[in-house]
Amino acid sequence: xxxxxxxxxxxxxxxxxxxxxxxxxxxxxxxxxxxxxxxxxxxxxxxxxxxxxxxxxxxxxxxxxxxxxxxxxxxxxxxxxxxxxxxxxxxxxxxxxxxxxxxxxxxxxxxxxxxxxxxxxxxxxxxxxxxxxxxxxxxxxxxxxxxxxxxxxxxxxxxxxxxxxxxxxxxxxxxxxxxxxxxxxxxxxxxxxxxxxxxxxxxxxxxxxxxxxxxxxxxxxxxxxxxxxxxxxxxxxxxxxxxxxxxxxxxxxxxxxxxxxxxxxxxxxxxxxxxxxxxxxxxxxxxxxxxxxxxxxxxxxxxxxxxxxxxxxxxxxxxxxxxxxxxxxxxx
Amino acid sequence: xxxxxxxxxxxxxxxxxxxxxxxxxxxxxxxxxxxxxxxxxxxxxxxxxxxxxxxxxxxxxxxxxxxxxxxxxxxxxxxxxxxxxxxxxxxxxxxxxxxxxxxxxxxxxxxxxxxxxxxxxxxxxxxxxxxxxxxxxxxxxxxxxxxxxxxxxxxxxxxxxxxxxxxxxxxxxxxxxxxxxxxxxxxxxxxxxxxxxxxxxxxxxxxxxxxxxxxxxxxxxxxxxxxxxxxxxxxxxxxxxxxxxxxxxxxxxxxxxxxxxxxxxxxxxxxxxxxxxxxxxxxxxxxxxxxxxxxxxxxxxxxxxxxxxxxxxxxxxxxxxxxxxxxxxxxx
Numbered sequence: 001x002x003x004x005x006x007x008x009x010x011x012x013x014x015x016x017x018x019x020x021x022x023x024x025x026x027x028x029x030x031x032x033x034x035x036x037x038x039x040x041x042x043x044x045x046x047x048x049x050x051x052x053x054x055x056x057x058x059x060x061x062x063x064x065x066x067x068x069x070x071x072x073x074x075x076x077x078x079x080x081x082x083x084x085x086x087x088x089x090x091x092x093x094x095x096x097x098x099x100x101x102x103x104x105x106x107x108x109x110x111x112x113x114x115x116x117x118x119x120x121x122x123x124x125x126x127x128x129x130x131x132x133x134x135x136x137x138x139x140x141x142x143x144x145x146x147x148x149x150x151x152x153x154x155x156x157x158x159x160x161x162x163x164x165x166x167x168x169x170x171x172x173x174x175x176x177x178x179x180x181x182x183x184x185x186x187x188x189x190x191x192x193x194x195x196x197x198x199x200x201x202x203x204x205x206x207x208x209x210x211x212x213x214x215x216x217x218x219x220x221x222x223x224x225x226x227x228x229x230x231x232x233x234x235x236x237x238x239x240x241x242x243x244x245x246x247x248x249x250x251x252x253x254x255x256x257x258x259x260x261x262x263x264x265x266x267x268x269x270x271x272x273x274x275x276x277x278x279x280x281x282x283x284x285x286x287x288x289x290x291x292x293x294x295x296x297x298x299x300x301x302x303x304x305x306x307x308x309x310x311x312x313x314x315x316x317x318x319x320x321x322x323x324x325x326x327x328x329x330x331x332x
Numbered sequence: 333x334x335x336x337x338x339x340x341x342x343x344x345x346x347x348x349x350x351x352x353x354x355x356x357x358x359x360x361x362x363x364x365x366x367x368x369x370x371x372x373x374x375x376x377x378x379x380x381x382x383x384x385x386x387x388x389x390x391x392x393x394x395x396x397x398x399x400x401x402x403x404x405x406x407x408x409x410x411x412x413x414x415x416x417x418x419x420x421x422x423x424x425x426x427x428x429x430x431x432x433x434x435x436x437x438x439x440x441x442x443x444x445x446x447x448x449x450x451x452x453x454x455x456x457x458x459x460x461x462x463x464x465x466x467x468x469x470x471x472x473x474x475x476x477x478x479x480x481x482x483x484x485x486x487x488x489x490x491x492x493x494x495x496x497x498x499x500x501x502x503x504x505x506x507x508x509x510x511x512x513x514x515x516x517x518x519x520x521x522x523x524x525x526x527x528x529x530x531x532x533x534x535x536x537x538x539x540x541x542x543x544x545x546x547x548x549x550x551x552x553x554x555x556x557x558x559x560x561x562x563x564x565x566x567x568x569x570x571x572x573x574x575x576x577x578x579x580x581x582x583x584x585x586x587x588x589x590x591x592x593x594x595x596x597x598x599x600x601x602x603x604x605x606x607x608x609x610x611x612x613x614x615x616x617x618x619x620x621x622x623x624x625x626x627x628x629x630x631x632x633x634x635x636x637x638x639x640x641x642x643x644x645x646x647x648x649x650x651x652x653x654x655x656x657x658x659x660x661x662x663x664x
Contacts, residue, residue, distance in 0.1 A: 135544075136539065136540050136543030136544060136547070137540050138538065138539055138540055141538040141539065141540045141541075142540065144538075146537050146538045146540055146541055147540065147541045147544070147651055147655050148540040148541065148544065149540070149544035149547075149548070149655075151662050157661075161659075164659055165659075168659065170652070170655060170656065171655065173544075173655045173656075173657075174659070175659075175660055175662035176659075176660070176661045176662065177661065177662040177663060179663075205478050205479060206470065206473040206476075206478045207470055207473065207578050207581065207582060208468050208469050208470055208473045208474065208478055208479070208480040208481070208578065209473075209478055209479045209480065210577075211468030211570075211574045211575070211577040212467075212468060212479070212480065212481035212505075212570065212574060214573075214574070214577055215468070215481075215568075215569060215570050215573050215574035215577070216481070216570075218568065218573070219568070219569075222568075231663070232565075233564075233663050234662075234663065235568070236547075236550065236551070236554075236567070236568045236573070237547060237551075237662045237663060238543075238544065238547050238662065241546075241547050241550070241568070241573055242543045242544060242546070242547035243543070245542075245543040245546055245547070245577060246539050246540065246543040249539065249581055250539060319479055320502070322505075323479050323481075323502060323503065323505045324502065324505075325505075327493075327496055327497075327500065327506070327507075327508075328507055328508070329489075329507060329508045329509065330483050330507035330508065330509040330566070330569045330570065331509060331511075331563070331565050331566065331569060
């Protein structure tokens with residue numbers, strides 16, 4: 001039984017997960033990048049900006065000492081911005097114990113290499129057991145105890161089951177899945193579709209268009225996933241369809257907000273300046289487009305998104321093109 | 333090439349489809365049950381209550397003479413309330429030409445028999461070619477030309493392709509699928525999940541819960557479908573996931589509205605009195621529960637819905653029970 005857990009990263013998702021596990025009686029050490037953030041959390045026990053109203057139990061301790069944090073336990077949750085995964089893994093590596101379980105709760109694809117985050121962790125952390133947690137899970141709702149389901153994925157199903165046991169509790173139901181590739185691809189590529197959902201909203205299209213986009217979007221995500229070894233049915237699950245639904249219908253998604261601006265006629269540059277935050281869907285579009293080209297996978301929505309974002313194509317023309325492709329059977 | 337089409341039923345979906353085909357140059361005869369409705373439509377060319385702003389082209393004619401309507405063409409669209417399908421098929425039968433294509437655009441399962449609507453049509457209309465159209469398609473949006481996708485399904489893929497050709501146009505993309513069972517089961521059972529989505533909203537749960545409900549809901553719909561001969565992957569398509577998304581997120585769904593009232597603590601009777609309309613999810617829950625019992629299919633969400641609706645079970649306890657089922661693998 002796991003009694004101590006390390007959480008690398010003190011964003012809202014990291015804090016929500018730390019709080020959940022602490023409530024189960026597990027002792028938690030959170031590593032924060034920021035001295036100031038660590039001080040606030042240790043003193044106030046609440047991070048008012050990120051998760052107002054969530055008071056961390058006394059068995060949660062926050063540190064900025066990476067050695068202290070990593071050596072604290074053999075169950076390490078990584079929940080840092082996706083493009084900092086490799087550099088964070090490198091600073092963790094010297095201190096991590098052999099056979100530790102490392103759970104990646106960040107989502108994305110490494111820019112430049114196109115690698116899955118679990119593969120980045122495999123490369124940097126030797127002799128560890130890698131798993132990921134994914135699914136429709138707004139941190140704010142998890143922190144409030146609103147019923148939430150996720151999937152714990154690992155190539156080694158026994159590792160996935162240990163992770164399931166550690167997290168599962170009344171408001172948080174965890175399923176296992178050994179298709180880590182499918183789970184990570186779904187988590188990373190959903191932001192492309194969220195961006196496109198925003199574009200549709202920006203143009204003024206309706207629910208029919210968005211449902212079509214999501215349904216055909218998951219179909220092409222699955223095609224790319226299968227081409228790199230994922231199982232198709234994973235995309236019908238919580239980390240695929242489930243997470244896609246939450247992301248595309250959320251008012252809070254930056255991807256959707258950026259998309260709305262683009263749908264209204266702004267350029268990518270203008271939209272990003274206005275949103276003022278990292279819009280993961282942009283890099284995900286680039287990564288997926290390049291993978292699809294390399295592997296010869298047909299991804300009509302991603303291709304149109306790529307051409308809108310990077311070649312200045314017209315958004316309405318893109319929708320017309322998608323609607324007027326050759327007639328098709330749904331499942332072939 | 334099809335140049336004449338009969339539409340049986342003058343609800344908003346029937347009118348939206350008639351309008352779409354008429355715009356393509358096809359001559360349309362709509363049969364309406366109501367003298368008054370037929371008169372309004374023929375004179376005003378607009379049905380202000382149902383689809384305000386949609387002006388029917390001059391090649392649409394409305395009649396209350398079933399013989400005239402059915403004998404008008406060999407391509408008949410049936411779009412009547414689902415529980416009136418059999419009686420309507422019976423009055424059509426004497427006039428329908430051999431080898432006519434009959435497209436069912438109603439959705440549901442026949443009460444009492446538990447039969448699919450296409451099977452009801454097969455029983456009542458001999459020597460016809462039966463197809464169905466389904467997918468995320470609010471009539472109001474189709475009427476406005478908002479980009480919409482649907483699936484045309486028939487056991488005979490060649491029939492599905494003819495239907496695809498008839499309907500496909502710039503704003504309306506049609507995919508084919510030969511899994512008519514899967515398409516119809518998805519269309520009928522989505523209302524169970526929409527009702528449950530409403531219940532979650534009524535309790536005050538969030539997006540995480542609803543996304544979980546939809547994802548696990550489609551999984552159990554697929555299990556039931558497969559048990560009666562459907563293909564699993566159809567449920568990941570437009571008539572499954574696509575239609576489910578539109579129905580569960582729509583503010584207009586009666587199923588969702590009834591669910592919200594039940595989630596707030598009202599009984600089924602009270603909720604139905606307040607909504608004052610047919611709530612298909614109620615009969616769908618009963619039909620699916622009975623099918624699942626008979627076939628030995630596990631449908632945890634449908635079972636909880638059945639017990640809430642018909643046995644007065646507590647809604648919050650139902651959610652707790654669902655969250656605390658034995659630990660599971662996602663795709664097994």
